[in-house]
Amino acid sequence: MRLLPRVIAVLVMLVALFLLISRLRGLQAAGEVETSRLVSYYFWILGLSAATALVTCICLLPLLGEFAGGFLFNPNEEIERDPHASALAKLAAGDFQGAIDDYREVYEDDPQDTHAATEIVRLYCEKLNEPDPAAEFLIGALSYPDRTKEEIAFFSQRLVDVCWIHQHDAIRARAILIKIAEDMPETREAANALHRLQEIERSLGQEVPLPMKSAITEAAKLPLVATVQQKTVDTEPPEKAAGL
Numbered sequence: 001m002r003l004l005p006r007v008i009a010v011l012v013m014l015v016a017l018f019l020l021i022s023r024l025r026g027l028q029a030a031g032e033v034e035t036s037r038l039v040s041y042y043f044w045i046l047g048l049s050a051a052t053a054l055v056t057c058i059c060l061l062p063l064l065g066e067f068a069g070g071f072l073f074n075p076n077e078e079i080e081r082d083p084h085a086s087a088l089a090k091l092a093a094g095d096f097q098g099a100i101d102d103y104r105e106v107y108e109d110d111p112q113d114t115h116a117a118t119e120i121v122r123l124y125c126e127k128l129n130e131p132d133p134a135a136e137f138l139i140g141a142l143s144y145p146d147r148t149k150e151e152i153a154f155f156s157q158r159l160v161d162v163c164w165i166h167q168h169d170a171i172r173a174r175a176i177l178i179k180i181a182e183d184m185p186e187t188r189e190a191a192n193a194l195h196r197l198q199e200i201e202r203s204l205g206q207e208v209p210l211p212m213k214s215a216i217t218e219a220a221k222l223p224l225v226a227t228v229q230q231k232t233v234d235t236e237p238p239e240k241a242a243g244l
Contacts, residue, residue: 013052020045083109084116096127111144114154121158131166135159153189156180160196170204 024041082088087102100123107116117137124134138159142152156176164173177200180193 010052010056013048013055017045017048017052020048083113084119087116087119091123096123099123100128107141111141112151114151117141117155118158121162125162125166131162135162135167138162149184149187149189153180153184153193157192157196164200170200174200 020041024038024045027037027041083106084103087099087106090096090098090102100120103116103120103123107113107120110116120137121134124130124137138155141155142159147155156179160173160176163169163176174197177193177197181190181197184190184193
């Protein structure tokens, strides 16, 4: 709609210029025309020509270029809205629960959106100091059907973060890591789990060689979701590990 009024304005100026030129030619053909009148017509023709060229360059050409670019490269297509935009706005305003609710909506629409899931867990643990609902959310994420092994390892590691860092539940954290290592042998996920397991043991001051032969290995015999849902006794790490 912006283009049409400008095109009409340029056309009107061109028509006026054409009429002036036609009138001047008619006067010249008739002969005995006053010089001052001819100069006046020439002045109007030159002025109108300059005005038409200026309006065309300033108002019309940029829009024609924009139209051509839109036709060739489709930049005028509606930009897809960031699904996290609403949550980010509430986060900036300090509305952490509102941001969690918006991230949950995004996650429910796309359960593979690991960023939304990570933000839900982070906000629960770091902003609201409520690790229990964060753990419940991750357990639900793990029970989602058709998870790949990489997704299972990702959500399991986030659950280890919640159990170990925020709930101070070393037994549960170690059980999850052992389950990852046994379910995904000789993979990067298993190596990461074993490395994390060793770090937890060192933080607790309990150097235990791997594979472990303690009662906790019994948890590895259960499905992962059952493992993370087990009711365990909290084992609080020493003060030096509580800040991890």
